[in-house]
Amino acid sequence: MKPEKIDLEEHYPCPRCKRGQLKAIVLTEAFGCDRCNQIFGLAEESYTLEQLSTSYPYKKAWQWSGTVWRDDSRGIDSTYLPAAILVVILPLLLLWLLTVMDFPRTPSMVLWSLLTALLLVIPALMFWLSLRQRR
Known part of the structure; x- marks a missing residue:
């Protein structure tokens, strides 16, 4: 219209x-x-x-x-989807890269990769929750 x-x-x-x-x-x-x-x-x-x-x-x-x-x-809604996709795909890509490459799979390497993924997903979750609260 x-x-x-x-x-x-x-x-x-x-x-x-x-x-x-x-x-x-x-x-x-x-x-x-x-x-x-x-x-x-x-x-x-x-x-x-x-x-x-x-x-x-x-x-x-x-x-x-x-x-x-x-x-x-x-507002921020127009940039929400690309940012959320980037923040979710980036840690998954990092984890995939660590598993494909021939790194020694020590428990500390697995712990560091999971910690990195978690630190990248937490801001996306906070961003999503703030958008839900606004509505």
Whole structure:
């Protein structure tokens, strides 16, 4: 669906709380929700509505389709899959390389390779858990 231009003279439902109405704030290019008191500003030639009053590092953004808001946030999600694949495949590749090469298989070598793999997987797990908590 093609986004519609957001008009300051119109009233829209709040994209955050879904119960309130957005009303234009006088002398600004911003909207305020009458229910949750969030403030939203216009961006990208009035096609995108961004949440302004947030401490979250990635701005939430929406586009109006004529009937509903479509989430247009650009955050860390777009880089999640390649980073997760890299962090999971790298330790597996390292373990495979250690088993294929003709290294002496001492218990200390196995322990070091497992420790290395664990240290590479833990940040991926923390990253995944932080993304799940955000939603």
